Amino acid sequence: MTAAAPVRASTPRPKAAATTSTSSHAATAPAAAASAFTSRPGAPPPAVPRPPPPVVPVTRRSKRPLSTDFLSDDATAAFVRRVLCPQHQAGNGTPPPLEDLLPPLTSRNDVDLQLYALLAVILRDFVQAWYSKITSDETFVAEILQIIAHCTRALEQRLRKVDLESLLLDELPDLLDNHITAYRTAHNPVARPPTQANPRDIYHALCPLVPLSPVPKPEAPESAAKQQENETMYRQLLVQGVLAILLPTEDLENECLTALVGQILSELIIGNVLINKLAQPWMLWEIMIILVRVLGKREPETTTLEEGVAEALSPDAPIIEPESSTRAWSFQGIFWGVIQWLFMAFTAVQLVVLTLASSSSLPARSTPVLDAKSSLAGSGSATKAAKANASKPVKAPIVTFKLWSCISSLIELDSRTPWLSGALSMLQFGAVSGPAKLAGLDGPLDRLLSHAIHSRLLDSSHLPTLLRATRGALFPNNAQGVSSLTPPADESQLRALRRRCASALLALVPRWLSRFYLSGRGLGLRPRTVPSRRLSGSGELAATREEGERDVGTSGGQTSTEEREESEEDRTAEEERVLREIEEGILDVFSDEYCNRHLVYGILELILVRLMPELAEKGVAELWDERLS
Structure with a gap:
């Protein structure tokens, strides 16, 4: 899709010079000199002053919808340093790099920079906004960063062992397929009036999820409150289980930090961003529109993904x-169309043959194997590894x-x-x-x-x-x-x-x-x-305009206009x-927002279980007892 260029701002006209006594005297001086010159006998005629050249308006580039300067690496590093490292801003010397001031989040510095920026916005708006009113100490924010860094590094190590190919293209689409089937089954039941069935009850029976029960009903407000309470408790338990697996023991013993980080993850990130936003139908439709705009054809000057997202x-x-235009077929167009399709088919077959011939040199897809240490440790370790692989x-x-x-x-x-x-x-x-x-x-x-x-x-x-x-x-x-x-x-x-x-x-x-x-x-x-054949909006205006043209036209014109109107x-x-x-x-x-919540929670559970299989094998209390015992 080619994004339409934004409307250009009108070019400002140059202001007229202010009229002062000095400027008026300077303007009348040449005229007086010219009259004195012409009064002399035999003097040549004075030269007529040329008018000033016309002012050519300068064409300026259209403004972009959103400025992307704050997304540059230098601006991002300065923002992170200002928010997360304020104690290193007073010196006049060259500031040390961020990787020497902040704990590493991943194994890539470019990824860490973007994660630092996201954390800086969240911590500034939701932690420092109230903590700075209590004390000016910065160690509390530094401790939060240390806990988050432990989680991200542990997640990266686990992510390397996950089969992302199967997760993204096989398991997650399977969840979406189940959602589609359950939704259509719930909203197209076999029962006919006067028998009535609530589609949400049917969907929840087909895709049961504990935190989303009981099904909220308009006639029972207490059911909605109970469901919200169960959902909040489930998010907190989920985050507590993740922290019990990822954090080291000394961080788990700090109840204040784990409680605060747990609230940030469960309510701000999972609750507000993932569940309450992504489960909304209008948000999903807006995301589809944005994806179409970003992935479609863009203007040549829009070359980066950031600018494409900002424009969308x-x-x-x-x-x-x-497109609503129709194409007039001709013999020449059909002939060249057939030639083009034949050429494309030949090129496609040639490409497939060459790629299949060269695919023998590609490495085989990795298959999960047992660890050598576990196989040498005895039958007990091998059995545990076999259960984990199962x-x-x-x-x-x-x-x-x-x-x-x-x-x-x-x-x-x-x-x-x-x-x-x-x-x-x-x-x-x-x-x-x-x-x-x-x-x-x-x-x-x-x-x-x-x-x-x-x-x-x-x-x-x-x-x-x-x-x-x-x-x-x-x-x-x-x-x-x-x-x-x-x-x-x-x-x-x-x-x-x-x-x-x-x-x-x-x-x-x-x-x-x-x-x-x-x-x-x-x-x-x-x-x-x-749909009805009656037009609406601009269609009615077009029909009215064509009707007026038909009234003043001839009989032949009236027939052609009627045919054009019908088409x-x-x-x-x-x-x-x-x-x-x-x-x-x-x-x-x-x-349906309630059905969408089942889908979002299902996706979240699947990703967490693939990253941390311990969540599917043990309870949260058991995980904490093992770590703190």
């Missing part, structure tokens, strides 16, 4: 609309990951185009279990896909840029400020936001594909709703039908 988050960002996910070919079935379930591939779903399933089975086993485990295609995922998606060099863009989106100018992502005020604004999200998603799909797939032409699911109405009605299919088929699965 700005209130003046253009609204993405699908809880880990089993390696599977990338082609069989749940990501593909999740996408198929989200876009309703089985219902809309059952023939295409069956063909893809047969192709998948042949690639995995066929004679060549191209896509089997450690096959040529499997190695190639794994190499592409690790080199493109899981490259650690993208992490500083991602953290920098996240900080620019959450904390513009290193402050909370006023976020451009504000919740809708009423139901009409929420529907308008959902329509904008549907339009943004539709803009990513070619027009012919959206008509074929979402208009019920795939020999599968028919459209849910048939325009057909296109508008078809586009309206496609947008409603996207809203009710794709976006509607994220329209």
Whole structure:
């Protein structure tokens, strides 16, 4: 998507010079000298003064929506030094580097710099704001940083042992697929009136989660209060278990610091940022719109991810609309289109053959093996290691990951185009279990896909840029400020936001594909709703204008105008039908906050269990007893 250029500010005109006695005398002096010169006999005519050249307005570059100067490394380091190291600001000499003043958070200095900036904003606004009123001592903030540094370093060591490939592309999409299936089952029950069933009760029965029980009901306010209390206690227990695993023993014995860090993690980060924000339907739709803007085509001058996020988050960002223009087919266009497709097919086949031939040199996908020390320690240690490996996910070919079935379930591939779903399933089975086993485990295609995922998606060099863009989106100018992502005020604004999200998603799909797939032409699911042919908004204005032209036109012009009006109405009605299919088929699965909380908590639990398998094996009290005994 090409982001529209922001409106340029009007060029200021130069001010006129102030009229003073000196300036007036200077202005009349040449005129007096000219009259005296012309009064002399035989004198040549005076030279006529030339008018001043016209002032050419200077064209200035348009202002960006948000300044990204605060995201530079120098500005970030100065901000971190000012907030987290104020005791080293008084000296006039060269300040020492940050890695000598602050504890290391990870093994990369560029990642540490961005994490320091995020921690500086959080600690300044939520800790130093009240602690500085009690005392000017800075050791308390330093102790908090030490505890957080212990957690981040331990998490990094555990993260190296996690199969991120399976976690991101297999297990997390499986959770999303279960959410989609449970939501559609709950909101499309088998029971018919007069029998009624609460969709939230059905969803909670299909995806039970202890902190989200009992199901809040409008007629019972005490149920909502009880559910909020259970959710708060669950978050605190979850954080206490994480701290018991990651922190050293001497830090666990400091009850004051562990309580404060636990509150920061459970309420500020998990509660406010993850649960209360990401579970909101409007926030999920806004994130989809931002992703479409950032990942789409941008202006050539927008070259960084930070500027793309800032442009997408700005209130003046253009609204993405699908193209409504129609193409007139011709024989020459069809001929060159066929040639182009043939050339692309030949290039694709050549690329696939070359890549498969070179995939034999790629390393095999890593498989979990038992530690040599544990195998030599005896049968007891080997049994524990075997149990630990049993809880880990089993390696599977990338082609069989749940990501593909999740996408198929989200876009309703089985219902809309059952023939295409069956063909893809047969192709998948042949690639995995066929004679060549191209896509089997450690096959040529499997190695190639794994190499592409690790080199493109899981490259650690993208992490500083991602953290920098996240900080620019959450904390513009290193402050909370006023976020451009504000919740809708009423139901009409929420529907308008959902329509904008549907339009943004539709803009990513070619027009012919959206008509074929979402208009019920795939020999599968028919459209849910048939919108009225009556136009609204700008459509009514266009219809009125065409009606006026039809009244003053001739008979032949009247016929052509009527045909043009009917075709325009057909296109508008078809586009309206496609947008409603996207809203009710794709976006509607994220329209219930209570159901979204199940999904967010499920994702959080899965990530924590993969990082810390002890959480699934022992309780929080048992973990604390082992560490403090």
